[in-house]
Every structure is written in structure tokens, then in C-alpha cells.
Amino acid sequence: MNSNKLILIVEDEEDILELLEYTLQKAGHDTIGCLNVGSSVIDMLDEENIDLILMDRNLPGSDGTKFISKIKSKGYNIPVIYVTAKDKDEDILEGFDHHADDYITKPFNLKELCARVNAVIKRTSKKVDVLKIRDILYKTANKKFFINELEIELTHLEHDLLLEFIKNKDILLSREHLLETVWEDSYDKKLKTVNVAIKRLKSKIDPDNEKEYIKSIRGEGYIFC
Secondary structure, X not given: OOOOOEEEEEOXXXXXXXXXXXXXXXXXXXXXXXXXXXXXXXXXHHHOOOOEEEXXXXXXXXXXXXXXXXXXXXXXXXXXXXXXXXXXXXXXXXXXXOXXXXXXXXXXXXXXXXXXXXXXXXXXXXXXXXXXXXXXXXXXXXXXEEEOOEEOOOOHHHHHHHHHHHHOOOOOEOHHHHHHHHXXXXXXXXXXXXXXXXXXXXXXXXXXXXXXXXXXXXXXXXXXX
């Protein structure tokens, strides 16, 4: 049995949240419970080593699948089980289309839920959460970049920018694309901002300008290669 694993539970019904926390703690896991998603949950993902997320889909003003898709796009590689009243065939298929490692419908059997949780943890704990491009190594568990085993100190923006490049190796990325995916809702969404940020990033990952990780294509954008 997988004990001492940290499970994040997002469930907007307080009684169900308490039941899930009690059951999983009794089964030997540690839990963090949240009634909704927000910036505090993102902070938690950065601060804690979460092993599994149990995610409700019927959240106030949102569907849990949207939040999961958002964090997955940012590089969080944490396994997910949806625990939800959405039990139609199309709902279940939609869940698996949105990064589900398993899908449990309400009402659920507590013993079966624990068994499924343990199965997902066992299956996914074998995965190595590492991305490697040339001599750049990215560890998804702690969201850190390394070059030749030395950690690169990056700002949050630089982290997201480099991750976007690594996920799209050898693909031309326009400045407009980078603004939409990395800057998102920032008020500082100007093409000039992209140029400055990339120049700063290049100075950190290639200070001697020898490796040419990021190439500028005049009038088009950038390629990480």
C-alpha cells in the first residue's frame, strides 16, 4: 500500500470534502482540502510536493477540467482523479480527454475509492517527471531547471517562457503566441516585452552566447533548438 502520499482534494461540498479527507487519512495518506480552485491552490502546488489531485468537476462558476488543463499546460505533471456527479458517458470521456488518470462518479464506495487512489499512485509514481533537451534538465516535481546539474535561477516569467520553448522544440513560436501563452492576462502584453524577456532569459541560460538555444527568426519569432 502507498502510505504517506500527499493528496490535494478539491471539493465544494464541505461534508464530502471532510469525508474524503478522513477516509484517505485513515488509509495512511496526508491530505490538503480546498473548497474551490484559485491562486492559493496554485501556490500550494508550488510549495508542496503533491502526489495526486482529487478534483470535483462541479465547482462554483467553473468546471474542474478547466483548472486541470490550465495547470497541465504550465508543466505540472501531477496525476488526477475526477470525483464528480457528472456520470454520463460523454462526461466520463470528456474527463479522460482532460488529463484524467481515473474517473470516479458520485455516489462512490469508499473502499473502491481508496483502491483506485492507491492504484493511480502506484502506477504514476514509476514515472520520472523530468524533461531533458540538450544539456537543459527540467524537473516537473519542483519546477526547476538545471544545466550540467547546476540550478538556473529564473523568475516566474522566465520559467514559463523557457518551459514553453522546451515543450515546443524546433517549432517556430511567434511573439503573439508567446504573449498569449506565457503572459496570458498580464497588462504588459507588448511585442517589445517578449524581446526583452527572451534577451534576459538567454543571458541566464547561455551567458557566453555559445550554445544558441534560442534562435531569432527576423519578422517571424523564435525557435528553441
